[in-house]
Amino acid sequence: MSGNKSVIIASLFLGAGIAAAGYFVSQTTLNERTGANTARVKGLSERVVQADTGRWLLSFSSFGRDVTQVTDVFEQTQAKSVRIHDILTAAGFSDDELRFTPLRKSDYTDRDNEGKIIDRYFLVSGSIQITTSEPQKIDPARQPIFDLAKDGIDVAQDSLRYEYTKLNDIKPDMLREATENARIAANEFASNAGVSVGGIQSASQGGFQIDAHSGSTSALDKLVRVVTNITFYLEN
Structure with a gap:
């Protein structure tokens, strides 16, 4: 060349x-x-x-209309929280990996096209953030969590993210x-x-x-x- x-x-x-x-x-x-x-x-x-880290966010709620129901609805939602906690514990998650948010009440009003109130109701809701260095534990726990719907407990998966940090x-x-x-x-x-x-x-x-x-x-x-x-x- x-x-x-x-x-x-x-x-x-x-x-x-x-x-x-x-x-x-x-x-x-x-x-x-x-x-x-x-x-x-x-x-x-x-x-x-x-992935070496898993982040799983779940939410749940209970519905009510009458102000006299507030206490009962809070108790229903707390019972849902306990059921979810029990399933996650049985799946091998420790309390250090689970963070439940405090239950909160949200009020809603529905109006028709003329602005008239046609319905009032409230939700008591909570969520749980699962953060674990053993992300392989998450997938086996998903079906038991979603099977709670058979008992009238709907759990929403707000997000699921696996990360590699090494x-x-x-x-x-x-x-x-x-x-x-x-x-x-x-x-x-x-x-x-x-x-x-x-x-x-x-x-x-x-x-x-x-x-x-x-x-x-x-x-x-x-x-x-x-x-x-x-x-x-x-x-x-």
């Missing part, structure tokens, strides 16, 4: 063995001022991890893997071009991305992904 020629390779399709290691886009340029050939390469590292534990290995995959891509180009890969001229990394492996935000498995951008020297 002559030092006074400019060569731009816009894209490179890697073989099946390279593709198995990840997806790479490579480009090479010839720097005429310095006479140095370089290959700019992207290296990908992906891995599936399991990114720092896998960052070094993933960056190493992405860098190695980038070098594989550079070596593939260099082999086709009849040159060899030298040292690194420059390198940078994109941010780590954590996405649900199945596409659902409530999935236990998470896909962690990082891409490195590395420029290698090419040697004749």
Whole structure:
């Protein structure tokens, strides 16, 4: 490869063995001022991890119309709270993982098109936030909670979120893997071009991305992904 020629390779399709290691886009340029050939390469590292934290929010309520019912409705709602607590405890959750909000009363008024009051009622409602470092306990508890509807106790799932919080534990290995995959891509180009890969001229990394492996935000498995951008020297 002559030092006074400019060569731009816009894209490179890697073989099946390279593709198995990840997806790479490579480009090479010839720097005429310095006479140095370089290959700019992207290296990908992906891995599936399991969430280590679960956050599950449930809510429940009881209905009343007459002010004389307020005490009874509060007691009904408290009884629902106890039933939910018992199910979650039986599912292996500790009290430290459960946070019940105080019960509260909310008043409502329905009006017709002319603004006349046609109904008055109130709800006594509560909620529970489950936060656990053992998120695998959540799924087995969901059916028993929702089965309470058979006894007239409707429990709403307001949110369910699984999180992976140990990114720092896998960052070094993933960056190493992405860098190695980038070098594989550079070596593939260099082999086709009849040159060899030298040292690194420059390198940078994109941010780590954590996405649900199945596409659902409530999935236990998470896909962690990082891409490195590395420029290698090419040697004749």
